[in-house]
Amino acid sequence: MIGGLLTGIATSPWTRAALLYCAIALTVLLFLFALRRSGERAGRLAERLEATEKTNDVQRRMLEAAARRPRSRDDLADRLRNGQF
Numbered sequence: 001m002i003g004g005l006l007t008g009i010a011t012s013p014w015t016r017a018a019l020l021y022c023a024i025a026l027t028v029l030l031f032l033f034a035l036r037r038s039g040e041r042a043g044r045l046a047e048r049l050e051a052t053e054k055t056n057d058v059q060r061r062m063l064e065a066a067a068r069r070p071r072s073r074d075d076l077a078d079r080l081r082n083g084q085f
Contacts, residue, residue, distance in 0.1 A: 009015045070076040 009019075070079055
């Protein structure tokens with residue numbers, strides 16, 4: 001019974017044209033949804049990259065500051081006397 005109905009639908013030229021246009025519209029719609037999703041994913045990755053770069057910059061500045069620090073109290077006293085601190 002169902003096979004007979006499907007055969008009847010498939011033989012009508014108007015129904016076949018309607019099914020073809022529905023399939024094309026569905027394909028375009030799915031493509032647009034996939035494109036939107038990939039755009040959102042790219043945006044999230046860009047934000048993550050920016051946050052990582054900021055974190056790396058802060059850590060680099062902290063390491064540079066630690067490399068310039070006085071090694072002992074005597075070094076600190078010398079720097080304070082010379083006005084370099």
